[in-house]
């Protein structure tokens with residue numbers, strides 16, 4: 086039953102709201118009739134989307150707002166975990182319950198026994214971190230470790246460093262607004278998705294319409310890419326080798342920016358020597374690409390000015406060598422003079438916000454207990470200070486190196502989004518306390534002791550403190566959606582965290598939501614009310630910032646040779662490292678699993694594990710698809726639009742086949758984030774459709790610097806699926 090609190094009989098009003106059905110950034114105009122949101126259309130005045138919206142906004146956003154499956158009040162578990170029996174409780178009782186349990190666990194096991202988990206930031210980073218720091222736990226499990234974090238770690242070590250979040254944004258982002266004449270799509274699907282504040286579907290489409298030189302480095306070619314594109318369908322996990330081959334050509338043929346190298350680079354001679362062993366001919370063997378095509382791509386990228394690289398999760402997900410592979414790509418941006426240059430890859434300026442995370446509250450002896458950080462050193466350095474999620478779930482199960490007894494999950498769906506589904510589910514079930522703030526009863530929420538009703542798009546309006554929008558002319562600082570209506574007892578993450586902070590006894594750090602906002606915005610010289618009156622505030626673009634600010638690295642230079650990685654005991658230069666499973670590293674396994682699996686194919690309809698309950702989106706994409714080259718499908722007896730099994734050494738899934746001639750014949754691709762809201766609780770079909778059934782949580786296979794998990798470059802086999810055999814056939818052992 087809907088409980089619409091903001092009834093305004095007989096009144097129609099229109100408001101502008103920044104869409105938050107994904108990371109956000111597109112402008113919308115929302116019509117509210119009699120207190121009910123009736124229509125959401127694109128805002129033609131917004132310079133980012135100019136009136137256009139993707140499928141996740143519009144009708145789907147209204148469905149999300151009023152869906153009968155939304156959680157509308159706090160629900161306390163009664164009976165067995167995962168049994169689906171709940172008792173509605175008030176917010177005061179719910180928050181007091183969480184605080185009491187957290188303090189009791191802290192007394193028995195230490196603050197580190199309480200972990201937080203958060204997903205792709207829906208603007209709750211800073212406030213969750215402040216609460217964790219005040220409480221004394223170093224364990225925030227963040228999806229960042231395999232999504233964007235590897236690019237953050239690469240850029241932070243190489244260039245942005247101490248400027249991150251203060252003067253500059255951390256990562257060098259494609260500047261589609263300044264007419265790049267060469268666009269490289271490297272492991273990125275930004276034509277249909279977006280990330281880190283860069284809306285892909287409008288600015289990139291516009292930039293591509295100008296007809297730039299187009300290079301695609303990806304085993305799948307985007308459907309919209311044209312025949313004129315130069316396509317390098319590389320073997321997954323060989324990105325560093327590919328980038329080093331480009332560097333080899335660029336240095337050998339003296340195509341690099343001599344002035345930038347002379348004045349701003351640290352370690353050029355060492356890089357030259359390293360790249361010398363990566364000739365295109367040698368790298369052709371590693372990457373399964375053509376040497377002449379590698380050479381042509383390197384020349385085109387270096388000679389065409391300006392040139393930009395759209396990079397994405399494709400490289401973040403390769404496991405062992407993810408950070409260094411991203412670093413090799415980042416080095417290309419600097420060497421060719423495309424760094425922080427119009428139409429190249431730029432650090433958008435950071436809005437002048439207060440540092441609200443309060444790291445000073447976390448005692449050093451507690452920080453030293455961060456799970457996984459002893460091994461993965463980038464987890465000790467801002468801006469990637471998180472626990473290693475697979476190590477957190479392992480600690481829950483094994484109580485090693487110490488017990489973890491509670492998890493407070495805010496805007497995250499670990500049962501779907503973290504590797505090795507069966508282990509994550511077992512860990513969630515074992516917790517003494519699982520609290521989940523969510524909008525739908527997800528597979529994670531279904532296992533909780535307490536579920537809290539979260540406000541989402543069009544129900545909240547916090548100032549955006551993170552993942553600011555990279556717009557034309559500067560960084561857009563806005564409020565994250567608008568509080569257009571109030572439904573049920575849903576509350577924003579900020580409201581929950583402030584209440585919990587107060588109940589735990591930290592009122593001085595959590596005086597109120599308004600107090601937190603005022604503190605955050607104070608350096609900008611604008612209040613919350615004033616910000617809400619504006620669509621956004623623009624922090625103007627500055628190009629070539631390093632000429633004034635220097636680079637944020639220890640040497641103040643663009644570090645081809647990373648002194649940070651050297652100090653941590655890692656290779657200071659990028660190199661090719663075979664994926665943990667590969668034809669070369671594990672030939673015996675390859676004999677059994679002769680194809681390479683990439684999970685994480687992006688969809689224009691779903692944002693990670695969001696959107697699956699919404700009818701409009703389910704009509705557009707009812708099920709996850711297994712993409713495979715038609716010749717490979719024929720070789721293994723698979724038929725388009727029929728079911729097939731895809732199996733790794735971790736598990737198997739039964740999925741519908743989609744043949745795609747624009748994919749490398751040795752590669753199988755599947756999407757991530759799938760669950761089935763209508764399937765039986767608590768699992769909601771994850772063992773039938775979730776890609777992480779096929780992945781592993783082994784720290785030995787994770788990136789050596791940040792710990793990101795291998796979600797791509799896995800070995801697999803495929804075979805036809807017979808007729809369905811009851812409801813257990815697709816289930817994994």
Ligand code: SF4
Nearest residue numbers: 104106107109111139
């Ligand atoms: S791309 Fe994201 S912000 Fe833009 S309309 Fe789609 S869901 Fe909304």
